[in-house]
Amino acid sequence: MPCAPLTRGLSSVARKALMALTGLVLVGFVLGHMSGNLLFFRGPEALDAYAKWLHDLGPLLWAARVTLLVAVAIHIWVGISLAAENRAARAGGPEVAATRRASLASRAMPHTGVVILGFIAFHLLHFTFRAVNPEVAAAGDAGRVHDMIRLGFADPLVSAFYIVAMALLCLHLSHGVSSMFQTLGLRNERWRGPLDLAAAAYGWVIFLGFASIPLAVLVGIPPFPALAK
Amino acid sequence: MVKENAPGGHDATLRLTLRVWRQRRGQPGAFEEHTLAAVPTSASFLEMMDLLNEQLVRAGKEPFAFDHDCREGICGMCSMTINGMPHGPLPGVTTCQLHMRNFRDGETITVEPWRARAFPVLRDLAVDRSGFDKVIQAGGFISVRTGSAPEANTLPVPKPVADAAMDAAECIGCGACVASCKNGSAMLFVGAKVTHLNLLPQGAPEADRRAVAMVRAMDDAGFGNCTNYGECQAHCPKGITLDVIARLNRDYLGARLRGFFASTGKPRRGGD
Numbered sequence: 001m002p003c004a005p006l007t008r009g010l011s012s013v014a015r016k017a018l019m020a021l022t023g024l025v026l027v028g029f030v031l032g033h034m035s036g037n038l039l040f041f042r043g044p045e046a047l048d049a050y051a052k053w054l055h056d057l058g059p060l061l062w063a064a065r066v067t068l069l070v071a072v073a074i075h076i077w078v079g080i081s082l083a084a085e086n087r088a089a090r091a092g093g094p095e096v097a098a099t100r101r102a103s104l105a106s107r108a109m110p111h112t113g114v115v116i117l118g119f120i121a122f123h124l125l126h127f128t129f130r131a132v133n134p135e136v137a138a139a140g141d142a143g144r145v146h147d148m149i150r151l152g153f154a155d156p157l158v159s160a161f162y163i164v165a166m167a168l169l170c171l172h173l174s175h176g177v178s179s180m181f182q183t184l185g186l187r188n189e190r191w192r193g194p195l196d197l198a199a200a201a202y203g204w205v206i207f208l209g210f211a212s213i214p215l216a217v218l219v220g221i222p223p224f225p226a227l228a229k
Numbered sequence: 230m231v232k233e234n235a236p237g238g239h240d241a242t243l244r245l246t247l248r249v250w251r252q253r254r255g256q257p258g259a260f261e262e263h264t265l266a267a268v269p270t271s272a273s274f275l276e277m278m279d280l281l282n283e284q285l286v287r288a289g290k291e292p293f294a295f296d297h298d299c300r301e302g303i304c305g306m307c308s309m310t311i312n313g314m315p316h317g318p319l320p321g322v323t324t325c326q327l328h329m330r331n332f333r334d335g336e337t338i339t340v341e342p343w344r345a346r347a348f349p350v351l352r353d354l355a356v357d358r359s360g361f362d363k364v365i366q367a368g369g370f371i372s373v374r375t376g377s378a379p380e381a382n383t384l385p386v387p388k389p390v391a392d393a394a395m396d397a398a399e400c401i402g403c404g405a406c407v408a409s410c411k412n413g414s415a416m417l418f419v420g421a422k423v424t425h426l427n428l429l430p431q432g433a434p435e436a437d438r439r440a441v442a443m444v445r446a447m448d449d450a451g452f453g454n455c456t457n458y459g460e461c462q463a464h465c466p467k468g469i470t471l472d473v474i475a476r477l478n479r480d481y482l483g484a485r486l487r488g489f490f491a492s493t494g495k496p497r498r499g500g501d
Contacts (some may be wrong), residue, residue, distance in 0.1 A: 011444050012414075012454040013481045082454045089413035089453030091346040095260070096339045098313030100320075101413060102458035109456065179457040185479025188472045 012085075015078050020118045020183040022078075023176050025071040027202075030169070034209040039214070043224065044146035051145040076117060105175035112139040112172040119165035126152060139227075147227045150217050159214035168209035242267040243329060246337040248279060249293055252350045260339070270330035274317060275300060275307060277329050278340075295354035296380050302326040302466065305401030308408070309354055310341040315405035315464050323466045343404050345413035347451040356403050360450035361418060365402075367446035369422045370437035373432045374499065384430050397425035399467040406461035408468075412453030417461035419472030427480055437484035444481050 010018070035053070039047045054061060099107075122132075127148065130137035133155075139148035153159045177199035181187040187195055216222070246258035247264045252258025265284065268277050282292035298306035300373050303390040307324040311317035332338060340354065348356040386394075398421075423440050426432030432439070453473060461469050 011481075012448050013444050013478055014485065017478070017482055046408070054307070073375065082456075086412035086453040086456065087449060089346050093340050094310045094313050094344045095413065096310075096313035099316070099389050100409075100460060101464035102460050106456060106458050107411065147407060175457070181476050182457045183478055185472060185475045185477075185482060187475050192471065207237065209408060
């Protein structure tokens, strides 16, 4: 069986368990990240104070960052190796394509995954390394996170990209969250329906939570105080 | 798709155009188009293929090779992808139990072999399913002393356990799960075998070894990885559910964990 190096020797089921476990880390992260982001609606003081608190965590913050980075790296690496094998194992498939049950979300996992990876890269450049827009960088460097977000989302193209990426994340989660249980052996026909529903609901919560911010900035609701200069 | 038992009666016939896959081992294949003028609606799909082959033989042409045996839906030999669906458009039946009353007059039907790297085409519609045999050889058995059969009641099996094991044992190993899976994965088949044997007291002593060995054999045979599409369950002629895959995952991961922490029976190396 051709396997990517590093995962050679790990069986298909073990590598899928790695996908599920690293996925679980990322599923937890997006919920935490989204909850923190929603402080945006409580105004500049609340969000800026939260950002300062996060930064003051120091080593804890770095531990979280390293954990996330490792989880993302494994998720992508193993995901690529599995997807490449699956493609080869299908040998082209039947000439007449027919699908009875596989959901759009399940079939699009590698594709939504790639777009989300591209989004993560842009998002880090945009708000973490602040290499995209000097105005955004100045506000961020001064600890004015609320202003930074409003400046960052002032560009409708950037906001649209964020919203589309979050919609694809919603799709990715709606299959991934339920799939995680199946892969770890924690699902059956009785629980498949409720878990699929919970996964879809989770995806929607994450989408609405994240997308509400660029949307609010674009339409100017709620009205926030003028940007500090 | 037309409903089972559609009107038509016994003497109704269909005119059909068939696109059938023709391939010699190791060579590229292609579709051949043939027309059948009068197919009785009461014929099974395999009987329709017999009619096509008789027509070809009468015309001095080569008939299509296809696998079949019991023609009662229990042996797992028939294996045709009909209009993109393994065993055709009806859920819960094998190709031999699919009747022509489920098709329309004038319809064009595309007939292909199982498509998966692990099932190479032997000829036309017949594929090599020995990958499944290798998985069975790796763990699809129990080890017992031979001799006179033990008294049946010495091994109590709770009714729900016996039922669940029988549900999994319904798998006839036809390969429709692999053929329907967009990853060419054999997880439904392997899950059914592992579930069937691991549930019962006769299979329990080797449960861990079995799960690990059968997954290894499955990977080595070139099957893909499960991504929980659920297509296999939707195409399985025996109604095997994804439960067996969850069970396989659980048994395999548990076995690997237990193996990791198993005692070697010796003190630690270089130790006290």
